[in-house]
Amino acid sequence: MGRKNLTVLDCIIVSLDTMKTNWVRRLAAETRYTFILLFYNLAFLLILAITSPLWLWRRSSSDKKGLSERLGNVPHDLAIRRAERNLPVVWLHAVSVGEVLAISYLVSEFDWAFPGYRLLISTTTETGNALARERFGSDRVFYCPIDVPWAVTAYFKALNPRLLMLVETEFWPNLLSECFERKIPVAVVNARISDRSYPRYRLFRFIWEPILSQLSCLLAQSPEDARRLKNIGCQPERIQVTGNLKFDIRAAGESNATALIKDLARNVKFLVAGSTVEGEEAILLEAWPQILSIHPGQVMVIAPRHPERFHFVAERLERSQFKWVRRSHWDLEPDVFHEPVRAGQIILLDTIGELASLYAIASVAFVGGSLVPAGGHNPLEPAQFGVPIVMGPYFQNFRSIVDDLREHKAICIAKHDEFASALIGLFNDPPESAAMGKRAWEVFSRQAGATGRTIKALHGFLRELGA
Numbered sequence: 001m002g003r004k005n006l007t008v009l010d011c012i013i014v015s016l017d018t019m020k021t022n023w024v025r026r027l028a029a030e031t032r033y034t035f036i037l038l039f040y041n042l043a044f045l046l047i048l049a050i051t052s053p054l055w056l057w058r059r060s061s062s063d064k065k066g067l068s069e070r071l072g073n074v075p076h077d078l079a080i081r082r083a084e085r086n087l088p089v090v091w092l093h094a095v096s097v098g099e100v101l102a103i104s105y106l107v108s109e110f111d112w113a114f115p116g117y118r119l120l121i122s123t124t125t126e127t128g129n130a131l132a133r134e135r136f137g138s139d140r141v142f143y144c145p146i147d148v149p150w151a152v153t154a155y156f157k158a159l160n161p162r163l164l165m166l167v168e169t170e171f172w173p174n175l176l177s178e179c180f181e182r183k184i185p186v187a188v189v190n191a192r193i194s195d196r197s198y199p200r201y202r203l204f205r206f207i208w209e210p211i212l213s214q215l216s217c218l219l220a221q222s223p224e225d226a227r228r229l230k231n232i233g234c235q236p237e238r239i240q241v242t243g244n245l246k247f248d249i250r251a252a253g254e255s256n257a258t259a260l261i262k263d264l265a266r267n268v269k270f271l272v273a274g275s276t277v278e279g280e281e282a283i284l285l286e287a288w289p290q291i292l293s294i295h296p297g298q299v300m301v302i303a304p305r306h307p308e309r310f311h312f313v314a315e316r317l318e319r320s321q322f323k324w325v326r327r328s329h330w331d332l333e334p335d336v337f338h339e340p341v342r343a344g345q346i347i348l349l350d351t352i353g354e355l356a357s358l359y360a361i362a363s364v365a366f367v368g369g370s371l372v373p374a375g376g377h378n379p380l381e382p383a384q385f386g387v388p389i390v391m392g393p394y395f396q397n398f399r400s401i402v403d404d405l406r407e408h409k410a411i412c413i414a415k416h417d418e419f420a421s422a423l424i425g426l427f428n429d430p431p432e433s434a435a436m437g438k439r440a441w442e443v444f445s446r447q448a449g450a451t452g453r454t455i456k457a458l459h460g461f462l463r464e465l466g467a
Contacts, residue, residue, distance in 0.1 A: 033210040040173050044147065066126055069143040072151035074158040078120075078142050087118040088162040093144050094121060096128035098378060099167045101356070102190055102245040104135055105451045113455050114462070120159065127307055131353050147172040156182065163462070168192050176211055185216035185465060189454055190245040192221045193228040195396040196375065201232040209233030217461045219454050221245075222400050240457055243450030244401065246380050255354035257327055258361060261301075265341035268299045269363040271423065272387075274355050275305040275377035276368035281313050283371050285320055287420035292344055295427045299341055301358060303349035305368060305377065310350040322346050327354070360385045364426045364433065370394050371416055376402070379411060379440075386441035388426050388433040390414055404447065410439035 069075060092107070094100045100123065110119055121136055122144035123129040132141045145151035152174045164179050166188045179186050193201060201208055212233040220226040221244040230236045261270075271291070273284055281302060291298055304313050317324045324346040330338055341347065349355060359365050365382035369375055371392030378398055379389050389411045395402045405411040414422035426433045 036207050036210065037173055037177055041149065048146075048148070066129060066143045070124075070146045070151065072145055072148075072154040074154050075142055077139075078158070087116060089159050090114075090117045090119050090163045090165060091159060091161040092119055092121050092165045092167070093170055094123055094128065094132065094167040095170060096123065096125040097131050097352075098246075099123075099190075100128050100132045100135065101249055101378075101381075103167055105248045105250065106189070106245055106454060107136055109451055109455050110458070113459065117162070120161075127352050134353060145175075147174045149174055149178075152178050156184075163187060163465075165189055169194070169197065171208070171212065173211060176214070180214050185461075186214075187217040187219070187458065187461060188215060189219050189242075189458075190221055190450070191218045191229060191239075192225045193232065194375070195399060198228050198232075201228075205231075205233055217457070219457050221450075224400065242453040242457055243447065245450045245454065246378055246401070247444060247447040248449070248451045249356070249378075249380055249384065251356040251360065251381075251384065253357070254360075255357035257349060257351060257354040258357045260327075260330055260338070261341065261347065261358070262361065264338055265299055268297050268341070268343050269295070269427075270299050270301060270361050271364050271366065272301045272303070272355075272359055272362035272382070273366040274303045274359065274368060274381065276302060276313075276366075277305050277372060277374045278309065278312075279372040280368050281316055283416055283419060284366070285316070285322070287423060288322065288346070290420045291423055291427070294424055297343045298363075298427070299343060299345050299347065301347045301349055301362075303355045303358070307350075307352065310348070314348055314350070317346060317348060324348060326350050356381050359387055362387045364388050364390060364423060366390045366423070369397075371419065379405060380444055383410070383440035383444040386434075386437040388412070388436040389440055390419075390422055390426070392416070392419070405440060405443055408439050408443050410436055410443050412436070 090110075092103065094103050103121075107119060107121065110117075118140075120140050120142065121132050122142050123132050124144050129141060129143060145155050156178050161184060164175075164184055164186045166186065168190050169188075169192060176186060178184075209232070212229075213235055215234055216238060218226075218229055218234055218239045219242040220229060220239055221241075223241055226239045226241050229239055273280075276284070281304070284300065284302060288300060302313065302317075304310060314326060323342065323344065325339075325341070326348045328350045349358065359382040362382060362385070365387045367377050367379045367382065367389060369377045371394070373394045375397035376391060376395035379391060379395075379401060382389050383405070389405070391402065391411060391413055393413060393415055395413075402411060402413075406413065412422050412426065426436070
């Protein structure tokens with residue numbers, strides 16, 4: 001009897017010790033989380049105060065209007081339209097142009113699959129905001145608040161979202177903390193951890209784990225991304241691999257630039273250099289005379305990645321010996337005054353949202369951000385048109401996509417000193433160029449379907465929430 005009572009007593013003691021241990025662990029985790037958030041806010045506000053004069057000076061007037069919204073001034077009509085619909089809100093955040101393009105198909109599929117929700121989309125950049133308004137309608141697009149408590153709280157009070165969906169890796173502590181406090185689940189779609197950011201997440205896992213462990217659903221681009229998400233503190237049972245939404249990108253019809261260039265340029269071929277960054281225009285202009293000496297019937301389109309660089313690239317072209325024209329000037333002149341585009345000429349694409357369509361007319365496409373250490377941009381935009389693609393060696397932001405294309409011999413990787421000869425080689429061999437373009441299209445088509453898998457996963461997730 002005593003032995004039995006002792007066993008029961010032991011069980012009670014063990015249970016109390018376990019409860020105490022779990023309580024202490026929870027308290028320690030909550031204390032660490034509070035400290036991390038406090039330290040983050042102090043550091044963030046200090047950096048904001050120091051750098052604000054510089055980025056205020058650099059922003060355009062329209063971007064300054066966006067800055068007012070980002071500081072917590074919720075657009076009045078956004079809250080009104082949200083109330084008028086009388087539907088629970090899902091807040092989807094896409095940073096810039098690349099993310100907006102990636103979710104274009106997802107947004108339409110979400111609207112069809114979940115008619116009982118109102119999907120609102122936020123962006124961070126001015127260019128992303130402009131493209132989102134064009135793609136999804138201005139009545140559902142707004143600027144994401146800067147990650148300071150008062151701005152974040154203002155938007156949550158106005159929108160009262162049922163779910164927050166982040167695109168790729170937008171882990172902002174105050175944004176996430178507001179969700180956790182309000183018991184709002186957070187899903188991450190097209191989730192990825194880049195080569196550049198992964199070591200930092202691992203190094204500071206003790207900071208990120210209390211935050212990332214609370215994410216509700218993570219839909220990863222690849223098994224490698226899923227592994228990395230687990231290693232930086234996300235809960236393994238909440239991670240699924242659904243594929244890369246960027247394989248479902250489709251150009252939204254022919255742009256005005258494409259139609260104009262087709263009309264103004266006859267009997268020429270096009271080298272389209274898209275998403276170029278600082279340093280790459282100089283490499284393109286260095287290669288251009290070599291290309292023209294062998295293939296004089298070429299026209300080059302240069303599309304800088306960042307609008308604030310349009311002016312600097314124009315100045316560089318003005319100092320060169322080449323004939324060139326700004327795409328935006330065609331909008332300022334009546335059609336009857338448009339001069340034909342001649343062989344050897346360069347077109348500066350200084351408009352937003354027209355590049356994807358323009359790849360369709362390319363004989364060869366160069367995807368920028370890759371000849372200098374900028375991480376590269378998305379080679380799928382030309383791949384969807386079956387265009388042969390050249391990139392530089394810096395493509396870590398799109399490593400899995402580039403590796404897939406390389407495996408199928410559907411892309412050419414060239415260093416600075418090999419760049420001109422790589423382009424000339426493709427122009428010299430039209431059959432092989434066409435075959436490479438076809439292989440790129442096949443890779444693009446074979447990997448499609450991530451949007452459908454993402455919608456299916458969201459169906460299951462929302463069902464679990466009882467929504």
